[in-house]
Amino acid sequence: MEITAHIDALRREGTLLGDAAARTDPDAPVPTCPQWRLRDLVLHIGQVHRWVTATVRDRLPVRMDAERRQAARGPEPDDAGLVAWFRTGHATLVDTLTAAPADLACWTFMPAPSPLAFWARRQAHETAVHRIDADAAAGAEGPPTDPRLALDGIDELLGGFLTASRSTVRSERPRTLQVSPDDGPGRWLLTIGPEPLTVERTERPADLTLTGPARDLYLLLWNRLPAGTGRVAADGDGSLLDLWRETATIG
Incomplete structure (x- = not known):
């Protein structure tokens, strides 16, 4: 943008x-x-x-x-x-x-x-x-986030905040998370381990794959979308999403 x-x-x-x-x-x-x-x-x-x-x-x-x-x-x-x-x-x-x-x-x-x-x-x-x-x-849902802004926001969150040394998104063993919007060009493959996560702009099989509209993925990754809501499909290890909710925080 x-x-x-x-x-x-x-x-x-x-x-x-x-x-x-x-x-x-x-x-x-x-x-x-x-x-x-x-x-x-x-x-x-x-x-x-x-x-x-x-x-x-x-x-x-x-x-x-x-x-x-x-x-x-x-x-x-x-x-x-x-x-x-x-x-x-x-x-x-x-x-x-x-x-x-x-x-x-x-x-x-x-x-x-x-x-x-x-x-x-x-x-x-x-x-x-x-x-x-x-x-x-x-108590009322407002207008949906513009898809272009949502894609850009996913990129900022994953490639900026969560790859920093202060990021708290960690796992004792390496695990992979694929983020794949179905309405835009962005694709992000995250590797989460003991060190700060790494992000590749690619798409391939992962431990957990999140697929859905960019605006819902944006909210989910910012922990603004409660479990079981929205239109995001989670295919794979659901415990990785639990880990995300617990550790992906921005101070």
Whole structure:
């Protein structure tokens, strides 16, 4: 996906998140994130939008320290002002990324073609996944994730977060997981063992093969799709999916 497509996705998903939050009690539980109430979710994503905005706008070369991050987040709103506060931060982030130059230089935390490409992509998916959480709190399924965005998000999750040294997806013995969307070109073969998992962009027999629409695989791999729901077929060792649910976490 191009940078402009990621920014468009960020704009759309943030608008949907705000709409879901506006029709939901801030104290509503978030089924996909059991430790959170809706207000926790909205505060989290609103704070992320604000410190990313500051990172891009001020072209910060290193990760913010705790004091500067808190300053970027600003004061927490009360429940009455929560949705408006979120919408303001979201709109400011969209505007900041749209106005940023192609040669933007600032801190990032995963390889990418450029810092601007990194932050546009990361915030599109940060917001899209949490929009799903907001819909879950609202008790109503929102619009399905665009298949192109879902394919891109699978690639970011598998090839970025979960291959990093800090990834907790491990197995005492090597095991393989094939991810094969049936509505797009992406194919990923994961080898999970004692070291960080490895990913190949290929398709071949594996211990467990997951097949289905990209949007359902996206949610399943982000642990947003409860067992037995969606349209994903799991062929092979089901215990590997249990391992994924227990260890594939992003902090």
